[in-house]
Amino acid sequence: MAARIPRNFRLLEELEKGEKGIGDGSCSYGLMDSDDIMMSNWNGTILGPGHTVHENRIYSLKIHCGDDYPEKPPTVHFLSRVNLPFVSQLDGKIDPMRLNVLSQWGRDSSIETILVGIRREMATANNRKLLQPPEGTTF
Numbered sequence: 001m002a003a004r005i006p007r008n009f010r011l012l013e014e015l016e017k018g019e020k021g022i023g024d025g026s027c028s029y030g031l032m033d034s035d036d037i038m039m040s041n042w043n044g045t046i047l048g049p050g051h052t053v054h055e056n057r058i059y060s061l062k063i064h065c066g067d068d069y070p071e072k073p074p075t076v077h078f079l080s081r082v083n084l085p086f087v088s089q090l091d092g093k094i095d096p097m098r099l100n101v102l103s104q105w106g107r108d109s110s111i112e113t114i115l116v117g118i119r120r121e122m123a124t125a126n127n128r129k130l131l132q133p134p135e136g137t138t139f
Helices: 009-018 112-123
Strands: 025-030 042-048 060-066 077-080
Touching: 009 025, 009 112, 025 112, 042 112, 060 112
Parallel strands: none
Antiparallel strands: 025 042, 042 060, 060 077
16 A cells, blocks of 8 residues: 655645646646645636637636545635536536546545646537636626
8 A cells, every 4th residue: 555645745746736837738726825834725727728618718716625635625616707517606616526527536636637627628518618607707
């Protein structure tokens, strides 16, 4: 059995990776407050995928990693208003049971895998043409 990396070491690794940028720059993330020593509250950004109604839109999210992270997934809320089947239209909270990247969460999953998974869902046949709220509106 492999040794388990403590929560804060794991989050520190994610912070370093987030500061360097993810792949093509379509998603980014970092701490909401650099003084958050528990590294619990994060910001995320997703650039809408091309050839969809999300193209050229920038979506902001807030991510909260609880004390049991990475054993359990973080809670994720869209701050930018978006129409997707797994996002509550009341407060922007993502229903973890309706988004594969959260419902199939594993210890090796990360904030990056969440953002990339959401962006991938935006581009699926069912979601790529959904009518969206006016750009710039928030929850």
